[in-house]
Amino acid sequence: MALLIGCLVLLVVAVVLLGLFQDLLYSAVGLAVASIMLSIVLFQFGANIAAVFELSVCAGLITVLFVSTVSLTKDSDQSGESRLPARFLLPMLVVFTGVALTGVTWLASHVGAASGAARGSFQEIFWGQRSTDVLGQIAIILAGVLGMLAVLRVKLQGGHHD
Amino acid sequence: MTEAVAGIAFTGLLVFMIGVYLLFAYRNLLRLVLGVEVLAKGVTLILLAAGLHRGMVPLIQSLIVTFIIVETILAAILLSIIVICQRTNGTLDVRVLSKLRG
Numbered sequence: 001m002a003l004l005i006g007c008l009v010l011l012v013v014a015v016v017l018l019g020l021f022q023d024l025l026y027s028a029v030g031l032a033v034a035s036i037m038l039s040i041v042l043f044q045f046g047a048n049i050a051a052v053f054e055l056s057v058c059a060g061l062i063t064v065l066f067v068s069t070v071s072l073t074k075d076s077d078q079s080g081e082s083r084l085p086a087r088f089l090l091p092m093l094v095v096f097t098g099v100a101l102t103g104v105t106w107l108a109s110h111v112g113a114a115s116g117a118a119r120g121s122f123q124e125i126f127w128g129q130r131s132t133d134v135l136g137q138i139a140i141i142l143a144g145v146l147g148m149l150a151v152l153r154v155k156l157q158g159g160h161h162d
Numbered sequence: 163m164t165e166a167v168a169g170i171a172f173t174g175l176l177v178f179m180i181g182v183y184l185l186f187a188y189r190n191l192l193r194l195v196l197g198v199e200v201l202a203k204g205v206t207l208i209l210l211a212a213g214l215h216r217g218m219v220p221l222i223q224s225l226i227v228t229f230i231i232v233e234t235i236l237a238a239i240l241l242s243i244i245v246i247c248q249r250t251n252g253t254l255d256v257r258v259l260s261k262l263r264g
Contacts, residue, residue, distance in 0.1 A: 085187030144235035
């Protein structure tokens, strides 16, 4: 329980710091730390495969993509950005905490009790019951690849490549 | 609802609201992508809390894996569009990007 509370607190702290940092590279590190904490929480509750996905894809791949994008757009104007949203983040956090507490209290009183454990392992459910999701994932990955190719083709036709 | 599930649901709601705040408050496109990612972390936590409450961890695990894949493809597409946008317009401020305004 102590490990769970520590991970959840660190996750919220990382997310808040991500909004407070002015340097986008520090914000990317904050996002990676939040992903690591989330994967530890997933691992604690037996969602091992989801934890590995979260750790490798979200904490690894997305951070690398984000840092690459920051380095590709390094001449963008970062210093002129307003600090107003960061100053309001901490007061807003108090409001958000109140709303979240109210929401969880309402859920606890209105959501019914557990209806029994699901039958089958992750493999049986993923490849058997949720096989349509696998097709959807393949379609989304293909759409992503084709979308990036389309963006790159526009770039080459526009003659802006360097 | 056990204490652990309530704690995870509370953190999920809190992180989700911080993500929405990042989306509304910031004007830099890269920070908006960060907001989407934070929002996705909150959704993952809420999904986990729902699965734990109903005792359906394997089912919710497969949904989380699907969600992570969607989130990653979305981030990759958004970041590639941001690179092109910055090279075309020279800025990442959404207030300046008015070419698509009707």
